Amino acid sequence: MNKRLRKPALTTLAIAAGVVLGTVSFGAAAQNFERTVRIVVPYAPGGTSDTVARILAQPLGEALGQTVVVENKPGAAGNIGADSVAKAAKDGHTYLLADVGSLATAPALFPDLSYKLADLAPVSMVMFSPYVLAVNKDLPVKSVAELIDYAKANPGKLAVANSGVGGVNHIVAVSIAKQLGIEWKTVPYRGGSAATQAVVSGESKAIFNGATATLPFVVNGQMRGLAVSGDERIASIPDVPTFAQSKLPNADVGSWQGIVTTAGSPPALVNKFNAAVTEILKRPEVIDRIKQQGGKVIGGKPEELGTWLTTNAASWGKVIADAGIKAQ
Known part of the structure; x- marks a missing residue:
């Protein structure tokens, strides 16, 4: 990868x-x-x-x-x-x-x-x-484990936004779902900003997206951060664990x-x-x-x-x- x-x-x-x-x-x-x-x-x-x-x-x-x-x-x-x-x-x-x-x-x-x-x-x-896995603030999950449980309880219903079909964050969402044995719905938008706004509004419920575009919404509480990719946590959201710490695959994306x-x-x-x-x-x-x-x-x-x-x-x-x- x-x-x-x-x-x-x-x-x-x-x-x-x-x-x-x-x-x-x-x-x-x-x-x-x-x-x-x-x-x-x-x-x-x-x-x-x-x-x-x-x-x-x-x-x-x-x-x-x-x-x-x-x-x-x-x-x-x-x-x-x-x-x-x-x-x-x-x-x-x-x-x-x-x-x-x-x-x-x-x-x-x-x-x-x-x-x-x-x-x-x-x-x-x-x-x-790094990518931030974030969810709509009203989605009743507060960790990666709870998100996985939610997806398993609602197969094919959890809408995961992406920046467009074929974008890396789309591929990551599909790949992770397959590796975890869960099923969620990927929803393409015209770019990462539109995808992020869709999660903020609740039109979609989760997103894997670059920290540069996503962090402001997590920091100000408009979305809830669940995990970050890369080798270390992000200083502005220190309580959000890494993919590896959350036992998510594709940790280096x-x-x-x-x-x-x-x-x-x-x-x-x-x-x-x-x-x-x-x-x-x-x-x-x-x-x-x-x-x-x-x-x-x-x-x-x-x-x-x-x-x-x-x-x-x-x-x-x-x-x-x-x-x-x-x-x-």
Whole structure:
């Protein structure tokens, strides 16, 4: 499943990343950004990817010497936005900031996908945000054990929201239900923000979602947090145990935010963009802002993200096949 980003040596796997994922064209001549730079977020405003993009946009504009705008293109579990970047001009001025886990799952979920991973070139990992398992505040459960009991007593009735069919939080909900031997109803929405709001309102009853988008509602009591993924509890909700402590499977899942661009883009611009992101992610105020929202800065070089995507496309593909998950 998702593994922590490591700094790989030039191994067979790293070489494979260059085969499976798009690379930049070293024949390109552009050396500087010449006009507005777009960051496409393939989800609706308010979710984790959107939040991270807006944290980075202004300092990126200052570093690149051009205006950086965030453009939301939601739909099809992020594939509409990803497709638009895959088919954009190969000029290094269009980027995709997304949960790269969804990019890794797309090939296994969508046999008729309108783009290939090879159409996108990795730029940088940005951050990891653990998942929060949260429920509507009026649902009569206060722990994971009670949620499981409730689901067993109401087979097929508990509505679990997700950011779209094929999104990682959808796959996680299906996979966990199968491993626990329970049955609940997964309900897709147009992005993590809409899914979270559905649980707050009671339209759906539970959600697995990135902490960045979900924590505010748990902290202010609009939802009840039951468990968090990752290695440790989150400081702002210290009473909420980890998945492992709650005996939930898939303990290492989460929202991995990364940046890719159109394959064939000028290497000088891709490298400048990566360098700017790397510098911004070292700033204490950025680290603190991401930490306050339950995230952890990761960063890294393009080839490291390429290796991560290659590895996770294989591991998630197996999870999808084993769980029998199919995009509707």
